């Protein structure tokens with residue numbers, strides 16, 4: 304931390320692309336857009352390959368799995384008491400994340416911008432005890448285009464807003480569509496008031512969103 308944070312030009316995905324390029328150079332083959340349905344285990348408990356969603360089986364000497372641990376033990380490997388124990392562990396918070404392309408540079412924003420709730424302690428209780436979006440949420444805004452000119456076209460900004468929220472529970476009263484909408488409004492309102500930016504909303508050209516449902520459904524987290 305004393306030395307700051309290293310940022311890969313082009314974003315973190317560039318690191319993956321570079322690893323892929325090096326691996327391909329050494330003969331690795333990548334198979335994308337095919338979910339693993341199951342890790343095949345022999346009767347001695349040794350992993351022998353994987354079964355894909357399309358039914359294909361890939362036999363191998365070694366299986367390396369870096370999907371989320373709780374998911375992998377509960378969905379990809381045969382059920383065990385250990386998997387069940389993992390599934391009952393206390394989970395950390397989740398997030399609503401907005402990825403925005405802005406139609407202009409927002410000079411009031413630096414590369415890292417932290418907006419703390421005016422009701423700091425209760426806001427964390429709402430995340431970790433009530434598993435919801437705090438009434439007054441804290442949030443973090445990262446502006447990669449402030450340090451990386453490849454992150455946005457000239458004269459524009461790219462921003463990522465991360466709003467911590469409780470993880471998914473069986474509580475039927477939690478309506479994520481409504482919470483995402485409230486988070487969007489509160490983030491815009493706070494940025495406008497605290498940074499003295501007028502009509503921040505109109506500067507948003509395009510927006511992608513991840514919330515606890517997409518972390519679960521698309522990323523198996």
Ligand SMILES: Cc1cc2nc3c(=O)[nH]c(=O)nc-3n(C[C@H](O)[C@H](O)[C@H](O)COP(=O)(O)OP(=O)(O)OC[C@H]3O[C@@H](n4cnc5c(N)ncnc54)[C@H](O)[C@@H]3O)c2cc1C
Pocket residue numbers: 337338339340369370371397398400465518521522523
């Ligand atoms: C909102 C959020 C913010 C974060 N912020 C930070 C941060 O600021 N700093 C930090 O250090 N860390 C942060 N993290 C954590 C960081 O993202 C993870 O620690 C890191 O991505 C783990 O890398 P990994 O390669 O082990 O797993 P992952 O990045 O999770 O990669 C696992 C891959 O496996 C794929 N996969 C899962 N299931 C299957 C399947 N059945 N078949 C095929 N593929 C599958 C997934 O699609 C994914 O691509 C954050 C995480 C989240 C969700």
